[in-house]
Amino acid sequence: MQSETTRVEAFSDGMFAIAITLLILEIKVPPPGPEHLAIALLRQWPSYLAFLMSFIYIGVMWINHHRMFTHIRKSNDVLLVLNLLLLLGVSVVPFPTAILAQYLGGPEQRTAAVFYNATFVVIAIFFNLLWRYAVARQLLDKSVNAAYAESITRQYAVGPIVYLLCFGLAWINVRASITLNAALAVFFALPASLVRRRQIPPNQPIT
Amino acid sequence: MQSETTRVEAFSDGMFAIAITLLILEIKVPPPGPEHLAIALLRQWPSYLAFLMSFIYIGVMWINHHRMFTHIRKSNDVLLVLNLLLLLGVSVVPFPTAILAQYLGGPEQRTAAVFYNATFVVIAIFFNLLWRYAVARQLLDKSVNAAYAESITRQYAVGPIVYLLCFGLAWINVRASITLNAALAVFFALPASLVRRRQIPPNQPIT
Amino acid sequence: MQSETTRVEAFSDGMFAIAITLLILEIKVPPPGPEHLAIALLRQWPSYLAFLMSFIYIGVMWINHHRMFTHIRKSNDVLLVLNLLLLLGVSVVPFPTAILAQYLGGPEQRTAAVFYNATFVVIAIFFNLLWRYAVARQLLDKSVNAAYAESITRQYAVGPIVYLLCFGLAWINVRASITLNAALAVFFALPASLVRRRQIPPNQPIT
Amino acid sequence: MQSETTRVEAFSDGMFAIAITLLILEIKVPPPGPEHLAIALLRQWPSYLAFLMSFIYIGVMWINHHRMFTHIRKSNDVLLVLNLLLLLGVSVVPFPTAILAQYLGGPEQRTAAVFYNATFVVIAIFFNLLWRYAVARQLLDKSVNAAYAESITRQYAVGPIVYLLCFGLAWINVRASITLNAALAVFFALPASLVRRRQIPPNQPIT
Numbered sequence: 001m002q003s004e005t006t007r008v009e010a011f012s013d014g015m016f017a018i019a020i021t022l023l024i025l026e027i028k029v030p031p032p033g034p035e036h037l038a039i040a041l042l043r044q045w046p047s048y049l050a051f052l053m054s055f056i057y058i059g060v061m062w063i064n065h066h067r068m069f070t071h072i073r074k075s076n077d078v079l080l081v082l083n084l085l086l087l088l089g090v091s092v093v094p095f096p097t098a099i100l101a102q103y104l105g106g107p108e109q110r111t112a113a114v115f116y117n118a119t120f121v122v123i124a125i126f127f128n129l130l131w132r133y134a135v136a137r138q139l140l141d142k143s144v145n146a147a148y149a150e151s152i153t154r155q156y157a158v159g160p161i162v163y164l165l166c167f168g169l170a171w172i173n174v175r176a177s178i179t180l181n182a183a184l185a186v187f188f189a190l191p192a193s194l195v196r197r198r199q200i201p202p203n204q205p206i207t
Numbered sequence: 208m209q210s211e212t213t214r215v216e217a218f219s220d221g222m223f224a225i226a227i228t229l230l231i232l233e234i235k236v237p238p239p240g241p242e243h244l245a246i247a248l249l250r251q252w253p254s255y256l257a258f259l260m261s262f263i264y265i266g267v268m269w270i271n272h273h274r275m276f277t278h279i280r281k282s283n284d285v286l287l288v289l290n291l292l293l294l295l296g297v298s299v300v301p302f303p304t305a306i307l308a309q310y311l312g313g314p315e316q317r318t319a320a321v322f323y324n325a326t327f328v329v330i331a332i333f334f335n336l337l338w339r340y341a342v343a344r345q346l347l348d349k350s351v352n353a354a355y356a357e358s359i360t361r362q363y364a365v366g367p368i369v370y371l372l373c374f375g376l377a378w379i380n381v382r383a384s385i386t387l388n389a390a391l392a393v394f395f396a397l398p399a400s401l402v403r404r405r406q407i408p409p410n411q412p413i414t
Numbered sequence: 415m416q417s418e419t420t421r422v423e424a425f426s427d428g429m430f431a432i433a434i435t436l437l438i439l440e441i442k443v444p445p446p447g448p449e450h451l452a453i454a455l456l457r458q459w460p461s462y463l464a465f466l467m468s469f470i471y472i473g474v475m476w477i478n479h480h481r482m483f484t485h486i487r488k489s490n491d492v493l494l495v496l497n498l499l500l501l502l503g504v505s506v507v508p509f510p511t512a513i514l515a516q517y518l519g520g521p522e523q524r525t526a527a528v529f530y531n532a533t534f535v536v537i538a539i540f541f542n543l544l545w546r547y548a549v550a551r552q553l554l555d556k557s558v559n560a561a562y563a564e565s566i567t568r569q570y571a572v573g574p575i576v577y578l579l580c581f582g583l584a585w586i587n588v589r590a591s592i593t594l595n596a597a598l599a600v601f602f603a604l605p606a607s608l609v610r611r612r613q614i615p616p617n618q619p620i621t
Numbered sequence: 622m623q624s625e626t627t628r629v630e631a632f633s634d635g636m637f638a639i640a641i642t643l644l645i646l647e648i649k650v651p652p653p654g655p656e657h658l659a660i661a662l663l664r665q666w667p668s669y670l671a672f673l674m675s676f677i678y679i680g681v682m683w684i685n686h687h688r689m690f691t692h693i694r695k696s697n698d699v700l701l702v703l704n705l706l707l708l709l710g711v712s713v714v715p716f717p718t719a720i721l722a723q724y725l726g727g728p729e730q731r732t733a734a735v736f737y738n739a740t741f742v743v744i745a746i747f748f749n750l751l752w753r754y755a756v757a758r759q760l761l762d763k764s765v766n767a768a769y770a771e772s773i774t775r776q777y778a779v780g781p782i783v784y785l786l787c788f789g790l791a792w793i794n795v796r797a798s799i800t801l802n803a804a805l806a807v808f809f810a811l812p813a814s815l816v817r818r819r820q821i822p823p824n825q826p827i828t
Contacts, residue, residue: 080270084266099248103239103244217427222435309446429641
């Protein structure tokens with residue numbers, strides 16, 4: 001069965017928008033105490049870091065999902081299920097984010113960083129499955145040539161590798177792992193990195 | 208009165224998207240304690256199981272709602288109210304999910320499993336009411352022939368029966384009931400099961 | 415300035431959908447205790463009653479908002495602000511609902527019922543302001559004749575009166591007030607009541 | 622790359638709608654105590670004030686975002702990232718709102734008011750960056766002439782200045798700062814202030 005992808009995109013956008021906006025609920029108001037409020041707020045830096053990283057990661061995923069569906073023109077039930085799996089991953093993000101916020105800087109931070117990055121490894125894999133399925137089943141728009149599709153496939157393949165690197169590093173050195181996570185977020189937020197990605201126009205032959 | 212179903216679909220999608228994304232808020236961060244974080248996370252397996260099952264159930268309901276409204280072309284006030292009743296059921300899901308997450312594996316798990324499945328029995332009944340009303344009042348698209356509509360009616364009738372089975376089993380054996388719930392979720396997540404459902408094209412005569 | 419009302423409707427739908435779905439977060443999972451879970455769940459009846467009433471009230475408001483904007487074709491800044499005031503009221507609903515859920519049946523239930531109904535009086539007034547402004551400024555579709563607009567104005571005028579009645583009753587007898595609230599919700603949920611409202615077609619002359 | 626701005630607007634609307642509706646979750650139900658419920662509710666005035674101000678600020682930002690995107694016709698990756706930065710700011714609002722609600726009227730209210738206004742200074746700056754980028758890169762609709770674009774640029778420049786004033790005042794006198802915040806909210810809610818802003822029609826030459 002082929003149906004328009006419009007309602008799938010609208011539903012996905014809704015879930016991305018909600019998941020990214022719920023992240024803030026995980027940052028708690030420090031209860032009044034002997035400490036100055038400014039100090040109490042500063043001591044919550046792991047919450048802000050976890051929030052910012054997850055916000056950027058989900059934001060970039062949304063931009064990529066948006067772009068992916070500019071190219072996907074047909075839908076089928078497998079695509080719907082693969083998309084729901086991806087959205088399952090996205091909707092889970094507030095939980096590992098809260099875990100990282102709570103445990104970063106403490107004695108259990110390794111487990112928290114491993115769990116946090118494991119989530120993103122899984123999401124990045126779902127992302128690749130969705131795209132590769134759409135390519136393999138020729139659900140793309142006619143205007144997308146094979147070379148362009150291939151170049152996107154290669155770009156998306158970077159995601160799981162990078163998160164796997166952070167995941168691996170977390171076992172050895174948590175600080176290095178989180179630094180790599182933060183660097184990745186900064187890199188994602190630089191539009192240059194996004195611009196660089198689109199050198200081959202989707203509907204021009206590659207010579 | 209007849210109006211386009213577009214805004215009804217958009218509103219329904221919004222509520223489905225929010226209900227499914229709120230599910231994660233019911234999974235709590237384990238407070239720091241003498242136990243290792245990894246152990247504490249693993250001990251929360253009932254939360255993950257309840258989350259995953261409810262996520263898949265709502266996801267499948269959304270796919271079916273989506274499909275149902277591909278066929279429904281006209282709306283009226285009764286349809287709006289029946290749809291709101293269905294959405295009432297969907298929006299309630301985070302509550303029985305949290306109950307199951309909290310009590311599964313404990314001495315009160317029977318009540319939790321009964322309550323959880325009762326919710327889905329009710330939702331599945333609302334689902335059938337909505338579809339049967341649309342068929343009876345001829346709110347469907349002209350292209351949908353009677354045999355196809357009938358085949359969908361039979362498919363949707365399975366929902367209440369299956370959840371009723373889980374509900375009944377919960378009184379006898381909670382573990383069996385939850386295993387059936389989980390098997391159902393896995394079955395729903397297999398696209399094959401969805402594909403199999405659409406053997407009669409909506410606008411072809413059945414001979 | 416005149417602009418399409420499409421984005422206003424989409425934004426309003428989003429807020430209605432979120433407010434109505436957040437209501438469930440106010441129903442808490444009973445903590446494990448000496449009491450049977452079934453009993454503990456039953457003792458939470460004020461939460462369920464408050465949830466159901468607020469769900470139906472918001473649902474009916476959404477249906478009416480939907481209908482109102484089928485007739486409104488032009489927008490301006492005053493309309494945007496009046497609509498935001500209405501949405502402010504809608505977004506507040508989870509708070510008085512939680513108050514009622516917590517205090518109904520206890521010694522402070524009068525204050526809770528008064529506060530609950532005061533909220534809906536205010537929302538119903540905003541609703542009437544929005545509609546009357548649209549009528550007065552001729553923001554309606556050409557197809558809506560004056561008699562039909564007038565008949566809607568009279569219907570909407572019932573809202574503030576009914577909630578004011580519940581509000582007033584709460585000072586005298588809380589049980590009577592809540593019973594009237596519940597009866598109102600049941601009445602709203604009966605499609606007949608909605609059907610009855612539209613006897614004059616919007617674009618037919620009244621003789 | 623140029624793409625339609627439709628999906629960007631829909632996603633932004635979703636995040637605005639969710640952030641503004643989540644604000645109510647920060648208002649807590651007073652626990653039963655020796656105090657009368659009415660008194661307990663009245664003592665929560667800082668929560669209501671913070672809620673109302675943030676609601677109006679987000680509402681006005683949405684109206685302005687809406688208007689901005691009526692003029693923006695083309696999109697690119699930098700615009701997407703700048704828009705996500707603005708949405709990051711909007712999604713953060715429930716946190717400083719909860720801080721202000723908790724600490725206003727207490728000994729730590731200065732820090733709370735400073736933090737609250739700092740958030741809005743940053744959001745207003747992101748807002749200006751987004752608009753100025755769209756103007757500079759000529760992403761606007763052909764119908765928008767330079768003089769009109771310039772007049773909007775001047776209007777938006779007021780935002781950061783006003784919030785900076787509140788921010789500065791908070792260091793000297795918290796009460797004056799919050800009074801200015803409240804006055805600003807009332808001013809924003811007066812449609813007149815909005816009407817006054819649009820004296821130059823977007824597509825008429827200025828002589």
